[in-house]
Amino acid sequence: MPFFSYKARNARGDLIEGIQEGSDSAAVADLLFNSGVTPVEINPSARGPGTGQESLLDRMQRQKITPVDVMLYSRQMYTLLKAGVPIMRALAGLQESSHNNSMKKVLQDMRESLDSGRELSAAMRRHPDVFNPFYVSMVRVGEATGMLEEIFLRLFYYLEFEKTTKDKIKAAMRYPSFVIIAMAVAIGIINLFVIPAFAQVYKGLNAELPLMTRILVASSDFTVQYWPLMLVTLAGAFYSFRLYVATPVGRYQWDRIKLRLPVVGSIVEKATLARFARSYALTSRSGVPIVQGLIVVSQVVDNDFIAKKIDSIREGVERGDSILRTASASGVFTPVVLQMIAVGEETGELDDLMQEIAEMYEREVAYEVDNLSAKIEPILIVGLGILVLILALGIFLPIWDLGKVALKK
Numbered sequence: 245m246p247f248f249s250y251k252a253r254n255a256r257g258d259l260i261e262g263i264q265e266g267s268d269s270a271a272v273a274d275l276l277f278n279s280g281v282t283p284v285e286i287n288p289s290a291r292g293p294g295t296g297q298e299s300l301l302d303r304m305q306r307q308k309i310t311p312v313d314v315m316l317y318s319r320q321m322y323t324l325l326k327a328g329v330p331i332m333r334a335l336a337g338l339q340e341s342s343h344n345n346s347m348k349k350v351l352q353d354m355r356e357s358l359d360s361g362r363e364l365s366a367a368m369r370r371h372p373d374v375f376n377p378f379y380v381s382m383v384r385v386g387e388a389t390g391m392l393e394e395i396f397l398r399l400f401y402y403l404e405f406e407k408t409t410k411d412k413i414k415a416a417m418r419y420p421s422f423v424i425i426a427m428a429v430a431i432g433i434i435n436l437f438v439i440p441a442f443a444q445v446y447k448g449l450n451a452e453l454p455l456m457t458r459i460l461v462a463s464s465d466f467t468v469q470y471w472p473l474m475l476v477t478l479a480g481a482f483y484s485f486r487l488y489v490a491t492p493v494g495r496y497q498w499d500r501i502k503l504r505l506p507v508v509g510s511i512v513e514k515a516t517l518a519r520f521a522r523s524y525a526l527t528s529r530s531g532v533p534i535v536q537g538l539i540v541v542s543q544v545v546d547n548d549f550i551a552k553k554i555d556s557i558r559e560g561v562e563r564g565d566s567i568l569r570t571a572s573a574s575g576v577f578t579p580v581v582l583q584m585i586a587v588g589e590e591t592g593e594l595d596d597l598m599q600e601i602a603e604m605y606e607r608e609v610a611y612e613v614d615n616l617s618a619k620i621e622p623i624l625i626v627g628l629g630i631l632v633l634i635l636a637l638g639i640f641l642p643i644w645d646l647g648k649v650a651l652k653k
Contacts, residue, residue, distance in 0.1 A: 378544035439464035518605035528595035
């Protein structure tokens with residue numbers, strides 16, 4: 245169907261503009277009247293909603309839609325739908341009350357999509373950068389089961405847990421990151437300025453230098469001569485890594501390596517499994533079939549390696565195997581979790597036990613995150629001590645030797 249640009253006035257008399265899909269201008273006018281606005285002008289348009297070219301000023305002023313915005317949207321939709329407010333009025337109210345211009349545009353486009361006969365999930369699917377496939381799939385399930393307001397509440401709690409976990413990890417990594425950056429800056433300053441000054445003094449002494457001092461002087465000379473090349477190489481390596489991780493093979497390999505990293509690997513693994521268990525419990529309680537639920541869950545775990553394992557579980561279930569057998573063959577679950585899955589299958593309460601598994605992993609993640617700084621601090625202290633020892637041996641040992649020689653004379 246063609247698109248029409250329109251100007252209309254709402255119940256308060258405000259002039260609003262937009263683009264609407266319809267068979268003709270009369271059909272568009274009927275849609276506008278039904279949505280509570282009075283059309284003033286309707287003209288054919290060559291573009292659909294959201295496809296216009298943004299000016300440079302619009303792109304600079306565009307606000308980013310954060311997970312907090314999606315969380316608030318989910319909570320507000322639950323409250324409005326539970327109160328009996330129609331979806332169109334709910335979206336219009338959220339659009340007017342939103343302080344994020346980008347979110348307002350998304351809500352406006354969703355309203356126009358609903359006006360054209362699309363479902364809410366289809367309208368959300370037009371904005372994959374805001375609503376991920378898991379979110380859209382859950383909304384679609386809510387539409388099919390008549391539990392849309394309950395789905396929005398569950399999505400809110402799910403997003404809240406995700407944000408809380410990420411914020412805790414960022415807070416725990418803030419101090420170690422600061423120390424590592426400070427150490428890197430200190431090493432750069434020492435190589436570029438401190439060691440060259442000492443090297444000039446050593447050259448004037450015409451004495452044989454210790455091995456550690458020669459190594460430090462050689463590394464300092466290399467840094468002074470080739471520091472632009474080192475920066476370019478470092479930036480190129482970082483960019484190449486980003487490109488490689490963006491490929492399917494690279495992302496799979498990196499996600500697999502993340503699970504084996506010291507200190508943080510177990511946190512990443514448990515947080516991913518908690519996300520899997522909670523997502524599965526959410527889809528199961530919402531009436532999603534097992535196979536379809538596993539497909540949806542594999543898209544939200546945010547780890548390609550674990551997602552492949554979930555796909556293998558789904559393939560096993562499609563062949564007629566039990567979840568316990570396929571989960572055991574995947575090799576990512578502990579014996580305690582496998583035992584809980586076995587009990588859940590026997591009693592028919594797998595969704596409740598999956599929820600308990602998620603809560604168990606979440607408690608472990610919270611405990612490890614709270615103790616993350618305590619685990620990293622000894623590593624940083626040892627690294628800093630080794631750095632100080634190398635500098636002391638390399639820079640001050642020759643001066644100490646020369647001092648002892650002078651005292652003997």
